[in-house]
Amino acid sequence: MESTHLSQEPKMQTNIHDCLWSVKHEGCASEGRQDACPSGVFRTYFSDMLSHREDKDQRLMVEIDGSYLEGGGAILRVAAGLSAVTGRPLRVSHIRAGRKNPGLRVQHLEGLKAIAALCSGRLVNARIRSTEIELHPGAIEAKELQVTISTAGSIGLLFQSLKLPICMAAGDVIVTVNGGATFAKWAPPVPYIQNVLLPVLGQMGYSAEIEIQRHGFYPIGGAETKIVAHPCRNLQPLSLTDVGVLKDIRGMSIASEHLQKPKVAERQAEAAMKLLRVKGLKATIESQYVDAACPGSGIVLWVHTSTGTVLGFDALGERGKPSELVGEEAARGLINAIESGAAVDNHLSDMLLIFIALARGKSAILCPKLTDHAKTNMYVIEKFLPVKFQIAEDRNTLIECSGSPPV
Incomplete structure (x- = not known):
């Protein structure tokens, strides 16, 4: 089981070129065979290799302005999840630029580390108060993760970060979360996710469960939860435009x-x-x-x-x-x-956008109004995927999107 402790600062990234050159050069010198290690050829080979990889990363890199509209943590959660699923590297700048305490807070770093662990990705500059980060994702694999939250950070927001990539593995993903809060300020409580979000996502073929073994509240947290997600790379379109009876x-x-x-x-x-x-x-x-x-x-x-x-x-x-x-x-x-007469509440509509953008076919949802959270999510999604959200605002807001399923 992989383990990530989310309260610690990430280790400094090592330059691969310098590491490889040091090992090769020092190994040759210690054997007294300097001529056996043609430094120019060796340096050129690995420099070219790394340069090619970096050039490719730059071409695929998705650039996100972290100060867009509400400029909060939702940008990071949606962008990092899509980076993991699409395999495209991500750079987010101006993170929370308009906030009283700009840059990454503990809960944002927790979500980023969890996603990086899930996709064997590499984070750059991911530390508290950082205003720019990069994520270079690897492949999402079926695995067990153990996540430790040392604060009263929201487990609901951690799930918001993970909810998309955990269903894109070839097998089950199990995430054991030690610590955090099941009820937290400005975040969906875990029972809302269990009883509102997951049943609606189930209509799209999504399958996951959250088991609460111990509740946690602010300011200590201390919850114990387990997330189990089953593979679902074939999301079905969603049509929720009539609330019914x-x-x-x-x-x-x-x-x-x-x-x-x-x-x-x-x-x-x-x-x-x-x-x-x-x-x-x-x-x-x-x-x-x-x-x-x-x-x-x-x-x-x-x-x-x-x-x-x-x-x-x-x-x-x-x-x-x-x-x-x-x-x-x-x-x-x-x-x-x-x-309101809408078929989904505003909080639910925000959470559904990333899924309908990846569904096979056209989805439509009717929500009370178009929130800044929803607009922000659309901005990020349209940066990653060849989709366009269609908006019709009247008494309520109709959101439509023809999805672009993952390859």
């Missing part, structure tokens, strides 16, 4: 055992169900207390419809935020998604 609303209200006495999980669930009832909507929400390294809570709601789509929304508990407000926030978000 609502079938049932379900949810999970989760809190650490530290919060069992004040009944945080029940209060989140009851507040969500109360607000949904006002709109004539009945929901079944499971309250659950889990072992965790620190106190924390969250709630995820989702609705199944007659056309096979799934809409979802989530909310995160925070210190000083009443549990009732957490439940109401999730319910209000789901109500807005339902009342």
Whole structure:
């Protein structure tokens, strides 16, 4: 099993030409046969070989402006995943240039290292606060990876980085994640991925599971999860333009055992169900207390419809935020998604774009609005693939794309 510890700085890259020349030259000298090692020929041969490879890399290199639109980590996640799948080297510059703390943060570096490990790739300049990185991918292989997240970084965002390349191997890919948070700020919680994203991707032939062995919350993290992905290089097109009739609303209200006495999980669930009832909507929400390294809570709601789509929304508990407000926030978000008349929620539409761009045929999804996240993802995807997204904005936004499957 390969192991990558994501809190450490990557080792400095060694210049291959210098390494090979040093070994050959010193080996000849130690045997007293300087004439047996024609330095000019040797240097010229390897210089030409490396120069040819570097020229080829430069021709195939995809250049991405990391400050484009929202200029966040999504650019890195989408670009690195496509680099691994297409085999094209990647350079991202101006990473998070407009942010308060520009450059790579820990969670971005974690995703890059995991992708590089998956495709036996080489990262250049990948370190904390770096504003430019390169990824030179190798082949994606069926393998087992062990990833360690020493912070409360989002496991959901790690999955966002890996979700495409892990299904492009010839066999199963197993990723064991030690550490991180199943619920984190500004990131999809793992139960959202399990109950909203994966069922919809399943309609395209995608097959993966995430097993939560231990939950983790901010600020300590400490989760234990396992991702198992099965090969799927033949993605089917997706058509989700009609929301249909609502079938049932379900949810999970989760809190650490530290919060069992004040009944945080029940209060989140009851507040969500109360607000949904006002709109004539009945929901079944499971309250659950889990072992965790620190106190924390969250709630995820989702609705199944007659056309096979799934809409979802989530909310995160925070210190000083009443549990009732957490439940109401999730319910209000789901109500807005339902009342929009769209077939997918905005978060889901962002996550689907990279897959419909690689599907065999034309896909169409109807979402409430075109977000900056979606525009950013389209910008990156169109840099890598010969596809063009067609957008029609009215009450909702229709996104269409004829995919370009991987070779």
